[in-house]
Structures are given as C-alpha cells and as structure tokens.
Amino acid sequence: xxxxxxxxxxxxxxxxxxxxxxxxxxxxxxxxxxxxxxxxxxxxxxxxxxxxxxxxxxxxxxxxxxxxxxxxxxxxxxxxxxxxxxxxxxxxxxxxxxxxxxxxxxxxxxxxxxxxxxxxxxxxxxxxxxxxxxxxxxxxxxxxxxxxxxxxxxxxxxxxxxxxxxxxxxxxxxxxxxxxxxxxxxxxxxxxxxxxxxxxxxxxxxxxxxxxxxxxxxxxxxxxxxxxxxxxxxxxxxxxxxxxxxxxxxxxxxxxxxxxxxxxxxxxxxxxxxxxxxxxxxxxxxxxxxxxxxxxxxxxxxxxxxxxxxxxxxxxxxxxxxxxxxxxxxxxxxxxxxxxxxxxxxxxxxxxxxxxxxxxxxxxxxxxxxxxxxxxxxxxxxxxxxxxxxxxxxxxxxxxxxxxxxxxxxxxxxxxxxxxxxxxxxxxxxxxxxxxxxxxxxxxxxxxxxxxxxxxxxxxxxxxxxxxxxxxxxxxxxxxxxxxxxxxxxxxxxxxxxxxxxxxxxxxxxxxxxxxxxxxxxxxxxxxxxxxxxxxxxxxxxxxxxxxxxxxxxxxxxxxxxxxxxxxxxx
Amino acid sequence: xxxxxxxxxxxxxxxxxxxxxxxxxxxxxxxxxxxxxxxxxxxxxxxxxxxxxxxxxxxxxxxxxxxxxxxxxxxxxxxxxxxxxxxxxxxxxxxxxxxxxxxxxxxxxxxxxxxxxxxxxxxxxxxxxxxxxxxxxxxxxxxxxxxxxxx
Numbered sequence: 266x267x268x269x270x271x272x273x274x275x276x277x278x279x280x281x282x283x284x285x286x287x288x289x290x291x292x293x294x295x296x297x298x299x300x301x302x303x304x305x306x307x308x309x310x311x312x313x314x315x316x317x318x319x320x321x322x323x324x325x326x327x328x329x330x331x332x333x334x335x336x337x338x339x340x341x342x343x344x345x346x347x348x349x350x351x352x353x354x355x356x357x358x359x360x361x362x363x364x365x366x367x368x369x370x371x372x373x374x375x376x377x378x379x380x381x382x383x384x385x386x387x388x389x390x391x392x393x394x395x396x397x398x399x400x401x402x403x404x405x406x407x408x409x410x411x412x413x414x415x416x417x418x419x420x421x422x423x424x425x426x427x428x429x430x431x432x433x434x435x436x437x438x439x440x441x442x443x444x445x446x447x448x449x450x451x452x453x454x455x456x457x458x459x460x461x462x463x464x465x466x467x468x469x470x471x472x473x474x475x476x477x478x479x480x481x482x483x484x485x486x487x488x489x490x491x492x493x494x495x496x497x498x499x500x501x502x503x504x505x506x507x508x509x510x511x512x513x514x515x516x517x518x519x520x521x522x523x524x525x526x527x528x529x530x531x532x533x534x535x536x537x538x539x540x541x542x543x544x545x546x547x548x549x550x551x552x553x554x555x556x557x558x559x560x561x562x563x564x565x566x567x568x569x570x571x572x573x574x575x576x577x578x579x580x581x582x583x584x585x586x587x588x589x590x591x592x593x594x595x596x597x598x599x600x601x602x603x604x605x606x607x608x609x610x611x612x613x614x615x616x617x618x619x620x621x622x623x624x625x626x627x628x629x630x631x632x633x634x635x636x637x638x639x640x641x642x643x644x645x646x647x648x649x650x651x652x653x654x655x656x657x658x659x660x661x662x663x664x665x666x667x668x669x670x671x672x673x674x675x676x677x678x679x680x681x682x683x684x685x686x687x688x689x690x691x692x693x694x695x696x697x698x699x700x701x702x703x704x705x706x707x708x709x710x711x712x713x714x715x716x717x718x719x720x721x722x723x724x725x726x727x728x729x730x731x732x733x734x735x736x737x738x739x740x741x742x743x744x745x746x747x748x749x750x751x752x753x754x755x756x757x758x759x760x761x762x763x764x765x766x767x768x769x770x771x772x773x774x775x776x777x778x779x780x781x782x783x784x785x786x787x788x789x790x791x792x793x794x795x796x797x798x799x800x801x802x803x804x805x806x807x808x809x810x811x812x813x814x815x816x817x818x819x820x821x822x823x824x825x826x827x828x829x830x831x832x833x834x835x836x
Numbered sequence: 837x838x839x840x841x842x843x844x845x846x847x848x849x850x851x852x853x854x855x856x857x858x859x860x861x862x863x864x865x866x867x868x869x870x871x872x873x874x875x876x877x878x879x880x881x882x883x884x885x886x887x888x889x890x891x892x893x894x895x896x897x898x899x900x901x902x903x904x905x906x907x908x909x910x911x912x913x914x915x916x917x918x919x920x921x922x923x924x925x926x927x928x929x930x931x932x933x934x935x936x937x938x939x940x941x942x943x944x945x946x947x948x949x950x951x952x953x954x955x956x957x958x959x960x961x962x963x964x965x966x967x968x969x970x971x972x973x974x975x976x977x978x979x980x981x982x983x984x985x986x987x
Contacts (some may be wrong), residue, residue, distance in 0.1 A: 313845065320852045327859055366892045371885060450892030497897030745916020821914030826921070 355445060356466050357479070358486040359459055361493045362528070362703045366450050367459050368473065370466060373446040374428045376419040376439060380409045383438030392434040393419060396427055421464065422446055447473075451493055453535040454500060457551045458491055458527075458701060460651065461538040470541070470549075472701060474651035488703045490526035495519060498818045499529040503787065506811040507533055510770075510792035510802060516552040517788070517811075518684045519819065522781040524704055525688055525697040527648070528823075530554070530681070552790070555652035557677040560788070561755030562804070563687070563773040564673030565621045568628070569613060570690045570725050571636040574717040577627035580724050583608045586619040592668045597622050600754075613728045614736025616752060618672045625671030630662050633670065639716045640686035640696060642678050647698040654679065673755055674763075683773065684786040689713075691729070691749075691775045691784065694722040730778045740809035741772055743816040745827040749781075750774020750812065752804035757791070767791050772808035776816050777828060783819075787811045 359368040383389055386409060394402050397420055408417045420427070421444060431439055447462045449455070460471020468477035476487055503517045519529040536548040550556060572578035583606035590597040599617050612620030625633055637643055637658075645655045656678040659666040669675040681699055689696035694717040697710075704710075717725075729749030732738045737752040753771035756763035771788045775781035787808040798806040904911055 316849065320849075320856075323856065324852075365895075366889060369885065369889055371889065372882060448889050450889050451896060454897065494897060497901075501898075501901075743916075817916065818913060820916065821918045824919055826919050827916040 355483050356447065356462075356481060357483055359472065359480075360486050360488045361455075361491045361496075362489060362526075363492065364488070365493045367455050367489065367491070367493070368447060368449050370445045370447055372443045373421075374423045374441045375421040375444045376423055376428070376431045376441055378409055378417045378419050379438050379440065380414045380417060381412050381438075383409060383436060385436070386410065389434060389436045389439065392436070393431070396430045449538040452539075453537060454493065454496055455491060456535045456538045457532040457553065457652075458489065458496075458530050458650065459538065461536075461541045468651075470652065471551075471650050475649045489701050490521075490528060490703045491530065491701065492528050492822075494822055495819050496529045496531065498822070499815055500531045500533070500535075502811050502815045502818070503531050503533055503789075506787070506789055506792075506807065510789060510795060510807050512789045512792045512807075514547065514550075514552055514790040515788055516556075516680050516786075516790075517815070518553055518681055518784075518786045519815070520684050520688050520699060520784040522688045522692045522775055522784045523695075523697075524710060525685060525699045526704060527681075527699055527701050528783070530701070551650065551652040552680065552788070554646060554648055554650055554679050554681045555654050557654055557656055557679050558769050558788070558790075559674050559677050559755050559758065560680065560683055560769060560771050560773075561673040561753035562616045562618075562621075563683060563751050563753035563771050563786075564670065564676070565613060565616065566687060566690060566725065566729070566751050566773070567637060567640060567642070568621045568625050568633075568671040569609070569728060570717050570721060571628045571633055572624040573724050574636075574721045575628050575632055578609060578624050580609050580728070584612060584620050584623050586612065586617045586623075588619050590619045590622055590668075592622070593665045595665060595668075597668060610728050610731045611736075613751070614732045614738075616737050621671040622668040625667050626664070628667075630664065630667040633667055634658075634662050636716070637670070637676065637686075639714065640689055641698065642676060642682055642686050646679060646682050646685070647700075648681060649701045656682065673753060680771075680786050680788050684784050687773050687775070687786070688781075688784040689716050691722060691726050691778075691781045693719045726775070726778050726781065729774065733774070733778075737803075737805040738772065738774070738809055740805055741774055741812040741816075743776065743813045743820070746776050746816055746820050746825065747778050747828045748774050748776040748812075748816055749778030750785075750809075752809060754803040754805075768802060770802055770804045770807035772804050772812040774812055776820065777825065782825065783823065785812055785815060787815070 356370045358366060358370075361367055378389075386406070390402055390406050390409070393400060393405065400420065405417075405419065408414065411417075419431070419439065423431070423441075428441060431441075445466050447466050449459060449461075451459075456471075458471055460468060460473035460475075462468050462473055468474040468480060472487065472489065473480065480487060499517045499519055503515050506512075507515045513534075515533050517529065517531045518527065520527055530553050532550070532552040532554075534545075534548045536544040541549065569578075573580065578584075585605065586599065586607045587604045588598050588602050597618050599615070599619055601615050601617075603615065603617065607615070607617060607620055609620075609624075611617075612624075628636070634643070641647075643656050643658055645653050656676060658670075658676045662670075666675050685699040686696070688699075694715055695713040696716045697713040726749055729738075729751060730747065731749075732751055733742050733749050738750050741748055741750055750773055753769070753773065755769045755771070756765050757767040757769060758764070759767065769788060769790055770792050771786065773784075773786045775784045789807050789811075792802040792807045794800045794802040
C-alpha cells in the first residue's frame with residue numbers, strides 16, 4: 266500500500282479545507298486518510314445540500330401552486346378559457362346600442378374532396394346528388410375527375426344533417442373543415458348600416474367594410490349607435506309611406522341632436538345581406554348616405570340661420586315677396602304667391618322661395634358658401650360606412666347660384682348630411698359629425714364646432730315651431746310632443762332641366778323643438794299624388810305625416826315625456 | 837451511524853422521487869382534463885353563441901310585432917303619456933290596495949268550511965290586518981284559486 270500523496274492541483278477544494286501543504290506530508294498516512302475522508306464527506310454534504318435545495322424548491326413550488334395560488338383565484342389558464350381573450354381568428358360581433366346582435370360569426374362545416382383519394386366516384390356523386398339536390402353535379406363531377414387536384418369544395422355552410430349525411434357516405438376522399446360564417450340576425454332591417462361580407466367574411470359594404478381591419482382582428486364587439494327597436498319603427502313607417510304613395514324609394518334618419526349619434530338609418534328598398542349578389546342595384550343603393558339629392562326647401566332653414574347669424578335679417582322684419590323675382594335670365598316664383606311684404610316666420614311657414622332668395626342675397630354668395638361648408642354640406646360625410654359620396658355644388662358660385670341654393674336647388678348632398686347640419690342649427694349651434702358608433706355616455710361630449718350662436722339657434726327653433734303650428738308642416742304635428750321642422754319638395758333634375766313630375770318630398774324636423782333631443786329626416790323619392798292628399802305629393806303631404814307617426818311611436822321608446830300644453834295653447 | 841444516515845437519506849430521496857413522479861403524472865392528468873375542459877368550454881361557448889343568434893333571429897322586431905298582434909290582445913305600443921316622472925303617477929287609493937292573497941292549492945277543497953277556515957290557506961301579504969276565511973266566502977264565489985282582497 267503506497268502512501269497517499271494528494272496532488273494539490275486536483276484538490277479543487279483543498280484550499281477551502283484550511284489545510285496547508287506542510288500538514289500533508291508523506292509518511293503520515295493517518296492524516297492523509299482523515300484528510301481524504303473530510304473531502305469526501307464535504308462533497309457528499311454539498312451534494313446533499315444541492316439536492317435538498319432543488320427538491321425543497323420543487324416542494325415549495327408545488328405547495329405554492331396547490332394552496333396559495335389556488336386560494337388567490339383560478340389559474341391563469343382557466344381565466345383565459347372562461348373570460349377570453351377575444352378569439353383572434355373570429356371576426357368581431359357588431360351590436361346595436363343596447364347590445365342586440367346585428368352581425369356575428371359562427372363556425373360551420375364545409376365538405377371538401379380530395380379527388381386523388383376518392384374510391385368510388387360514381388357512388389359518391391350519386392350520394393351527393395341525393396344530399397344536395399340543387400347542386401350542379403356535372404360541374405362537380407368534372408372537378409372530382411381531375412386526380413391531380415387535392416382540394417375541391419363540395420359544399421360550404423353545411424347543416425348538421427347534411428354533414429352527417431356526407432359522413433355516412435363513408436367515402437375516404439370526402440372530408441370536412443370548419444369555416445366561419447357571418448350571420449345577420451336582423452336581416453334586411455339593418456342591411457344598409459351593417460353591410461355585408463364575402464364568403465370569406467371580408468367586409469364589402471356598410472360598417473363591415475369601413476371597420477373591416479379592426480373587425481378582422483377579433484377585438485371587442487363593435488357597438489353601433491343604432492337602436493333596432495327605433496330602426497324597426499322608422500322602417501315600418503317609411504315603408505308604409507312609400508307603398509301608399511307608390512314611390513320607388515325613400516330614406517329616413519333619426520339623429521341625436523346633440524351628440525349626432527345615428528339612432529336609425531333606413532334606406533328603402535333594402536337588401537338581403539346573405540345574398541347581396543342577387544339583389545338589384547336599387548336595393549343595394551344607400552339613399553341615406555351615398556345618394557345625393559337636391560332636397561329643396563329644407564335648405565331654407567340654413568338660409569335663415571345664415572341670415573340671422575350674419576345680421577343680414579332680423580326676425581321681426583318683413584321682406585317684400587312680390588313675384589316673380591327676376592335673377593339674370595331666371596324667374597323665381599312661389600308655390601303660394603303673395604304680393605307685398607311678409608314677415609320672416611311667414612316666409613318660412615309659407616315656404617317662400619322669393620323670401621329665401623332675398624335673405625340669401627343679403628348674406629352674399631361667399632358667406633353662404635362658407636356657412637354651408639361649416640355645416641359639412643360641401644364635403645363628404647365622415648359617417649362610418651363605405652357608401653359615402655362627395656356633395657355636388659356649383660364651381661361658379663355666383664348670384665344666381667346663391668338664389669337657387671337658398672331654397673335647396675344647386676347643392677346636392679346626402680340626406681344624412683342635411684340632417685346632421687340641421688342638428689347643428691337647432692341644438693344651440695354646435696356641429697358634430699354624425700356617427701354610427703355608440704359614444705360612451707359617461708365620457709364628456711366633444712366640443713364640436715360652433716357654427717351659429719345659441720341666440721340664433723333659439724330663433725330658428727322658434728320659426729320651425731311656427732312652421733309646424735301654422736304653416737306647411739302642420740301634418741307633422743305629433744300628438745303629445747312639440748315638434749318643429751321644415752317641409753321640402755324638390756323637382757328632380759333630369760337632362761339639364763327639372764322634371765316637375767318627379768319630386769323629392771322631404772320633412773326635416775326636431776323634437777321636442779323647445780329643447781331638441783332628436784332630429785328626424787324623412788325623404789320619399791318620386792311619390793305619386795294620391796286621392797287622400799288632394800293630388801299633392803309635397804313634403805307636407807307625403808313626408809310630414811310619416812314624420813308625425815314616427816315621432817309619436819318613437820318618443821315614448823326614447824323616454825320623452827308628453828308635453829302638457831300651456832294654458833290657452835291648443836294641444 | 838453513517839449507514840443509518842445513508843439509509844435515511846436514501847429513503848428521503850426515494851420518497852421525494854416518488855412524490856415528484858406522482859406530481860408529474862397528476863399534472864399530466866390535470867393537463868389532459870384541462871384540455872378536455874377547454875374543448876368542452878369552447879364547444880359550449882359556440883353553442884351559446886348560436887343560441888344567442890337564434891334568440892336574436894326570433895326577436896326580429898317584425899316577427900315580434902306579428903306575434904304581439906296575434907296573441908297579445910289589447911297590447912299596445914307606448915303612446916304620448918306612457919312616460920311620466922314617478923311623482924306624477926297617482927297613488928292607488930287605499931280602498932283598492934290589495935291586503936291579502938287567499939290561495940287554495942286544491943280547487944275542489946276550496947269551498948269546504950274546513951278549507952276556508954284553515955290558516956294554512958291564507959297568506960297575508962301586507963300584514964295589514966288579520967284575515968278570517970269566512971269573510972272571504974263571497975270572494976270565493978268567483979271560483980278562482982287566488983283572490984286578491986281589497987279593504
């Protein structure tokens with residue numbers, strides 16, 4: 266047995282044992298043995314401590330997860346499953362202002378074939394013909410015969426019964442995949458607002474197209490300002506009016522007068538969002554936001570507001586409305602001619618073109634253009650749908666144009682823009698762009714852009730109240746509510762002239778007019794005079810009654826109290 | 837002594853290893869259960885989503901209007917005056933205030949003297965005054981199971 270001679274270079278821990286090289290000398294085996302044992306023992310303890318530490322850490326972690334973390338609440342993974350996050354692969358839901366679903370995605374099965382794996386083509390085709398009687402089987406047969414293909418859609422959007430039936434065919438070349446399918450539970454009712462998607466759920470129209478990117482990201486539901494209940498009432502009354510007057514189309518918009526949120530936007534005819542390709546152009550055309558019209562005398566409200574705001578006209582003054590008014594080569598006439606002077610309220614209640622023209626001439630063409638521009642009537646609307654067009658107005662805006670625009674001919678805008686501008690005029694004078702997105706009611710209202718003073722706005726409201734009480738808007742006088750507004754009847758332009766047999770009948774008003782909460786525009790395209798309207802198809806006879814009925818039905822839904830008439834005032 | 841400590845250490849480590857394996861397999865099982873639960877939750881969520889959409893479809897205003905006309909006799913939309921501040925709503929006169937319900941579970945027993953005198957059949961809703969069944973005899977002639985009484 267040779268004496269143990271430790272090699273200092275191999276004793277990594279030697280220095281830590283506190284022993285010098287002198288103490289381990291050859292010829293002292295007892296010491297060398299003790300020394301070796303001490304090193305071994307130390308290593309063992311060190312290993313034990315490391316293992317113990319690791320196991321203790323695992324034990325502590327287990328106890329932490331099982332007891333402490335559990336006591337704090339469910340594990341994160343459970344939270345993830347139960348509460349979200351949003352499904353990033355699923356297109357976001359679209360809701361109305363109270364959370365009713367307007368559009369959502371569900372997963373549906375699609376059947377597809379791998380032609381190279383089909384065992385028995387003839388029996389497969391026979392089985393598919395039985396399951397899908399409407400299928401073009403010869404076309405499918407030609408595609409399935411191509412063995413070079415590995416993927417051929419058989420049918421998308423299967424019902425569970427169809428899926429089971431295809432499964433029962435037992436053909437290994439047939440398979441299924443899950444696909445998203447867009448569902449529109451309210452169907453045609455909100456089609457012009459919500460729009461539609463293609464088969465791969467990419468937005469093609471309405472808010473579906475406008476918000477396509479954010480909807481694709483699958484974030485929180487998009488909550489619109491639309492109220493489906495209100496939308497139904499507005500659509501029902503507009504449809505009844507259109508049917509009664511045998512009109513091909515119409516539009517109606519209900520706005521919050523202060524926030525400019527759109528509570529209802531109806532364009533008729535509407536379309537089936539599940540099958541837009543089969544719908545006519547007339548159905549797909551959004552008459553509330555995309556089509557532009559010369560809406561006639563409703564523009565006199567803007568003329569009046571500009572005249573009062575600029576000081577060109579005083580509310581208590583009278584203007585000579587003896588006709589006709591000759592401007593350049595045009596003669597301006599009134600529907601109800603009057604010789605002599607007429608006060609401002611009567612000019613509006615009788616809808617005098619000459620009176621409006623003279624007010625506009627005092628304002629001047631530049632100020633008029635500037636004012637209409639401040640109301641958003643000369644630029645495209647900022648509304649959140651794909652279907653927005655640019656208003657048309659004269660490039661050469663001179664005296665003649667100033668006159669015709671004063672009573673609503675010459676500027677062609679969408680009904681939504683006119684309603685939006687009207688809201689600014691009656692709400693105290695602040696313009697806020699119309700929006701289809703519900704605003705947070707707890708958030709402060711944005712400042713908007715002041716376009717007229719509160720005093721001017723109050724004067725305009727006073728005049729509009731008078732128009733309904735005493736003038737052409739009498740048929741809009743809703744039972745139990747104070748409304749104010751203006752009628753409009755405009756001949757439609759046709760081949761460089763105006764067609765007297767094709768009109769746009771409009772009523773634009775606010776309720777309650779003493780403190781407007783809502784603005785409503787009803788427009789009917791080319792109404793035909795009926796017996797009950799004594800041969801008239803004007804805004805006062807066509808659109809005003811619809812306005813009245815809509816106000817009477819929606820005001821209780823909107824929580825508006827009945828107005829108790831003051832003493833001496835007729836109800 | 838050293839051997840004993842070795843044995844103890846060995847036992848300790850064995851126990852730890854067994855515990856660790858136990859935990860590992862338990863975690864695996866929990867993971868599988870979790871995956872199954874997640875799948876089940878996803879499927880349920882999808883079903884709920886479809887049911888919500890069906891509900892929305894069934895609640896199309898046009899359909900509700902038709903159902904209301906067909907089945908809700910005298911049910912009308914709100915009109916001017918339907919909305920009013922609470923303070924404007926008149927208080928119900930005292931003589932019309934319901935003071936008690938009389939409920940008799942078995943109609944055939946309703947007109948027996950025992951049933952009418954049984955306190956079990958009386959449910960005083962307002963505790964305004966004690967109810968005596970014989971006083972209600974006339975009201976019961978309407979042969980309704982539940983009678984609302986007025987003072």
